[in-house]
Amino acid sequence: xxxxxxxxxxxVQPGGSLxxxxxxxxxxxxxxxxxxxxxxxxxxxxxxxxxxxAGGSTFYADSxxxxxxxxxxNSKNTLYLQMNxxxxxxxxxxxxxxxxxSRWSVDSWGQGTLVSVSS
Amino acid sequence: DIQMTQSPSSLSxxxxxxxxxxxRASQGIRNDLNWYQQKPGKAPKRLxxxxxxxxxxxxxxxxxxxxxxxxxxxxxxxxxxxxxTYYCLQHKSYLTFGGGTKVEIK
Numbered sequence: 001x002x003x004x005x006x007x008x009x010x011x012v013q014p015g016g017s018l019x020x021x022x023x024x025x026x027x028x029x030x031x032x033x034x035x036x037x038x039x040x041x042x043x044x045x046x047x048x049x050x051x052x053x054a055g056g057s058t059f060y061a062d063s064x065x066x067x068x069x070x071x072x073x074n075s076k077n078t079l080y081l082q083m084n085x086x087x088x089x090x091x092x093x094x095x096x097x098x099x100x101x102s103r104w105s106v107d108s109w110g111q112g113t114l115v116s117v118s119s
Numbered sequence: 120d121i122q123m124t125q126s127p128s129s130l131s132x133x134x135x136x137x138x139x140x141x142x143r144a145s146q147g148i149r150n151d152l153n154w155y156q157q158k159p160g161k162a163p164k165r166l167x168x169x170x171x172x173x174x175x176x177x178x179x180x181x182x183x184x185x186x187x188x189x190x191x192x193x194x195x196x197x198x199x200x201x202x203x204t205y206y207c208l209q210h211k212s213y214l215t216f217g218g219g220t221k222v223e224i225k
Contacts (some may be wrong), residue, residue: 105151
């Protein structure tokens with residue numbers, strides 16, 4: 001059974017930083033691309049970033065480009081999202097999900113971790 | 120960037136009703152489209168992939184159709200557990216979600 005477990009969320013002040021983690025199990029992590037998707041309170045889903053299976057290619061939504069960095073450690077089956085210069089509009093539940101590496105079809109999701117940016 | 124226009128944004132329906140939700144892409148996306156169901160406080164769950172393939176374990180009352188720019192999710196006979204929000208997602212070029220359709224009890 002695929003399991004994705006996010007952690008690292010919390011309350012942070014505007015301008016601050018936070019690092020999210022996503023521990024994966026139940027599938028061969030190193031063969032899947034991975035994505036972070038967020039959902040602001042009461043709002044829809046928004047793609048944040050994608051990383052390919054090897055970790056050598058990364059992609060970002062314009063709203064986070066230059067502030068967020070996605071990475072992965074295939075030896076630890078873990079995905080990361082380093083979030084810097086956080087803004088109030090970054091407040092959301094952040095989900096990680098796996099994607100097939102050829103067509104980027106998003107399959108299984110974690111339960112999400114809440115990031116709140118407020119003074 | 121590819122935009123996804125999902126309609127309606129909400130609907131009220133009764134148990135047993137047939138429900139149809141539509142997503143339109145701003146450019147052709149082949150069949151690179153999935154449908155997800157999300158219940159409050161939970162992660163999205165994939166129902167349909169490649170526009171029309173039913174995810175394992177998903178009831179057969181759910182079906183998807185379409186290709187190119189027009190896509191449809193149909194629930195043939197709405198059940199109590201189907202009241203939720205539904206999203207389409209294109210994955211031909213990066214990822215773009217539709218705005219969501221909240222299915223409520225009439």
